[in-house]
Amino acid sequence: MKDQPSVMTGRFSGLSSKLIATIIGVILLVEIVVYLPSLASFRATWLEDRLRVGIVAARVLDAVPDVMALPRNLTDRLLNSAGAHAIVYRREGQSQLIELTDPIIPDVVVTADLRLRDLPTQVLGALDTLFAGPGRTLRVVGAGDTDESLVELLMPETPLRRDMLDYSRSIALVSLGIAAVTAFVLYVLVSRLFIDPVLRMTNNMLAFRKAPENGSLILTPTRRRDEIGILERELADMESDLFSMLRQRRHLADLGLAVAKINHDLRNTLTSAQLLSDQVATLDDPKVQRLAPRLVNTLDRATGFVQSVLDYGRETTTVPQFSSVGLYDLVEDAAFEARVAGHPLVTFQNDIDPELFVDIDPGQMGRVLVNLIKNAREALEAAQTEQAIIAVETRVGDGKLIISVRDNGPGLAPRARAKLFVAFEGSARSGGTGLGLAIAREIVEAHGGTLTLAETGSGTQFDIALPWRGPLD
Template identity: 75%
Template sequence: MQDLPRVMSRRFSGLSSKLIATIIGVILLVEIVVYLPSLASFRATWLEDRLRVGVVAARVLDAVPDVMALPHTLTDRLLNSAGAHAVVYRREGQSQLIELTEPVTPERVATADLRQGDLPSQIWGALDTLLAGPGRTLRIVGTGDLDESLVEILMPEAPLRRDMLDYSRNIVLVSLGIAAVTAFALYMLVSHLFIDPILRLTANMLAFRQAPENATLILEPSERRDEIGILERELAAMESDLFSMLRQRRHLADLGLAVAKINHDLRNTLTSAQLLSDQVATLDDPKVQLLAPRLVTTLDKAIGFAQSVLDYGREAAIVPQLAPVLLRPLVEEAALEAHAAGNPAIAFSNAVPEALQITADAGQIGRALANLLRNAREALEGRMGDRPDNRIEVRARQEAEEIVVSVIDNGPGLPQRARDNLFVAFEGSARAGGTGLGLAIAREIVEAHGGRLELAEVEAGTRFDLTLPVRSAEV
């Protein structure tokens, strides 16, 4: 529960801060895209205003007869009103110049041709003006108000650059204001629709994780029909299932503990009864001799069942310790443990290649093989009639990146009930009184090694395929 207050209190962290930053960034990016044409338009308008002054000066020149000259006071006033050093008027192949009384010789000149009205040229000119250093002179070229007339103005670029910087500053301030207001409005809307529900889901998951057996912490879904509503309903269903499963498992664990205690006492009682039955079997009474074997067999099965349940209950999830091991000797040991090898009633064949090596936990894989061989032996011993051809065979082959070990018997095969509950503890046994734990434990071991245990389809008998991945020797 310590993570819950921290997540809920930091409202403007995580998704919230990312959302706000994304909204502001997108708005500023849009403003930048809009800013460049706007700045170019501002510069073009500014230059056109200065060009109009040049046009006025050109009209003055047209109004003055050629034999007369404009007084310097008038020309200086015209040029100062335009902020220009000189104005050149060209028409019909003739040029007229108006310049200050004290001419200015520019060091660096940049040309702004207003006859080029395409947007890329205007944007490039605006950026060139902003990035240019001080002291540059601007040559403005444009058409006059008469046909085939041309006006040129020579003026310092500093006033234009200063006005463009002021305009840019205003654009930045307006953009930041729009971004802030828009981001706040969108955040409040998105927060109500998405952020708050996500925070609610996060808080619920953190709380439920700390106490999954508390039914009051199960999420109560809203009536939303969108993806978040689906998420709420699925989370509530998952928490309900988890709550029920945990409660059921706790009950099963308590019941299992009680059964284990009862089973332990029952096993001790059965062991005492077995000792007594062994003594009874030595009596010469014909009726006793007839019933004693059945009694002994029944007690052996009951003791075996009790012992297998105790062993399964004590089973721990031990991580396999992988190491290279020869498979053939491992099969021999497992066959001896399962009484499949050396059994006078069964012909056992170990057809595993001598050099075949697997990388596995020898003890665990040996136990899985022993369980499979034990099941095969019991299937052969349990079929009716005297069958001298009882046979168990173990084969192994390597296929690409896998090693397949097959345990084969020519017994009666698995009944349909056992096939339907294969690998299910206490359900998948093929014989009366069996527990089905052998196959369940064998599959757990094989899956822990990254392999699989499967029942193969064969015409007669039974074949289990134990598949293990091929690993390098360094594992």
């Protein structure tokens, strides 16, 4: 017996935790997508602020005829305000340089051209700065305040990277806060609309599975008209039907047990009556000789009916044990068991290809074939058909292997066709129980196939349609 799953009680277990994690993950993913352009914009703004100081320094250079005459403390202040080691001003093919009193020779220089405004370039530059190692020098290039003028700054990259890291931490904290608040609000909303109803139905199904005969556990549906409301109503109807079916099954089981006991006692009584009827049949009285065969036949039919009911009551649902079976030999064995092989009045034709093999349970499918062939023989004997023939053949259609059992008898009456496969009601002959075809249909359906009565102009034909994946030679 499989272990039954425990009832879900945790608020943040199962689907709830997955929902929260998904919401937070999606929000953080969106924040990352937004973060990259924002970081690139922060870097561009930071560099532009330093470049403006370089432009001011360039104006100072324009105002002074001799740059070398500028006081060193003034140039150092200009450079320090821009955070640069040197400023180069280029205009009309001329270049002017301002550098610190103690020039610094950089080891690694990377260029940041602020004239390139496309987003991919800015994002790649921001990521390059963010993940760069220490000690690099940044060469910032930008347009001056006049046409065809250029300003260049040589500055250490470390202050920019430090400010970008501070900015990233701030963005991360804000993003986490937004994600947490948004996830909480969405969770409350989605939980109320979806998670709680699903959790309620899940707990109900698990509890009802443990005690399906407890009517108090049947789900009470809400008035929702959406898909969850439909699911609640369908689940409630299914549980109600299952509750009623289980109670009915218990009553039928009790009734069947009582009938089996009655049949057992009745069979013993009929057996005793048969023995007495056999003794009565040996008497020489003419009236007894005339009535005794009728009495014996009546007792035989009653005994056979009781035995059929007992066999049907003992019939259990057995899973078919599939194996590759030669269909020709199986039909031959069934014909022999049904007392058709060598019959003086009935000709049997086995038109099955001897090389045809099918995946079936030979015991169960052989029982079906015996029943169908036996029914055909009894129908032909009762009708006293001249040149009586029973034939078994196969064909393939719509992905099915169809095994046909047909005879050239008088066929079935319309009344017999209506309830042909209904137990105790589907007998095609007088005195029959109708259990044979009912059991045969159950066996064929357990094989994934169907058993049907084919519409023919004359005679009777039953078709067994089984799943088929191979060629029929």
